[in-house]
Amino acid sequence: MTTVQSPPVPPTAIRPKVVARTGLYAVLAVNAAVVTLFAVQAGFASNALVVIGRFAGLYGALLMAFQLLLVARLPWLDRRIGMDRLTNWHRWTGFGLLWTLVGHVVFIAFGYAESSSMNPVSQLVDLAETVEGVLRATVALVLILVVGGASARWARRRLAYETWHFVHLYTYVAVVLAFTHQVAVGTTFTASSAATAYWYAVWGVALGSVVLGRAVLPLWRNWRHQLRVEKVVPESDNVVSVYITGRDLDRLPARAGQFFLWRFLTKDRWWQANPFSLSAAPDGTRLRLTAKAAGDGSAGLRHLKPGTRVFAEGPYGAFTTMHRTRPESLLIAGGVGVTPIRALLEEIDGHAVVVYRVGGERDAVLYDELRDLAVAKGAELHLVTGPPVPDRLAPRELAALVPDIAERDVFLCGPPPMMNAVLGSLRELDVPRTQIHFERFSLAG
Known part of the structure; x- marks a missing residue:
């Protein structure tokens, strides 16, 4: 295969990850401000609990749209942030969404119950029976509770990926039900033509991003190639x-x-x-x-x-040379995690050190290719063998292999226990976080 050289990264270049992350934060903050403005313009209910409940519902709708953006797998975001980090944000945003919507239901139920003779549970049942869209919203909340439960660590470890993924598909049903609820009874949705246009735009962009990233782009690329x-x-x-x-x-x-x-x-x-x-x-x-x-x-x-x-x-994935900050690199692979490392060595420029950790020499997949590439590119290659204990990539051992480790970009891929151990060693060796690059290849949605 032809070796492709990556251009040197200027030391003062703004990191792509920072640009994308800042952009996402800015988008969320601006939209939260716009939602707040439209809510204030629509006026407040006399009951403070109802007001709090409505704000919780509005911010919950915004978080739901943001969730769709995180799982859309848009190339611009994915190349800069990485699917594993987007998945992590998706997870925490999901729990924030869950509690926000629970708060919406609780505050609305208690708020309306305060001005009636019903208890909060009876009030919620009455709203579901008499107000258009409330029953659909209740079903949406139940679906989100189920998805949230399936996403908890104890449940995720016990579920097959296919089962977990199938449960997550109900999120899209919840989105549709929540949107129809907002259209039917959302006071800020119908308060002005500007507010109506805004919410249609938010949901249009969010759902359009999912269709584009998860359907249109894959279908077009496979037809083309x-x-x-x-x-x-x-x-x-x-x-x-x-x-x-x-x-x-x-x-x-x-x-x-x-x-x-x-x-x-x-x-x-x-x-x-x-x-x-x-x-x-x-x-x-x-x-x-x-x-x-x-x-x-x-x-x-x-x-x-x-x-x-x-x-x-x-x-x-963002596990690429796009994120380099230093002219020299350290590539650390464990087991079959050598596959992206071998590809990176082929593309990367500047002096590189490769450390390949395996149980025994017979486990060193693609080692001959690594050795030939290292010779051709003037890189150092270290094959580290032996059982997991003692840790042969502990801080002292890594420093002995690569004395200038703190001055290099570090690309790391391998089994989770090995990666966690190496990340600990890098922290002890004071390697800046901005120079450490890794992905766990987890998928959102």
């Missing part, structure tokens, strides 16, 4: 590389370090989407993924036939 399996190459007893070709791949905006959600369109696999990183820098003629047999999806790659059609969503 017509991806197919070229060949399947075993790398070891349980690791295989799949080479994929297509049309106009030089126009596919993929970079070393990124990953795709791959669907291989066979009778028994078309419905499975598996995230695999590129294990070689894109060269405009083919793509390559390398995966270890860890489940039915990855184990079945070995049996793919040349010519099999491929549907790929992506590229995704």
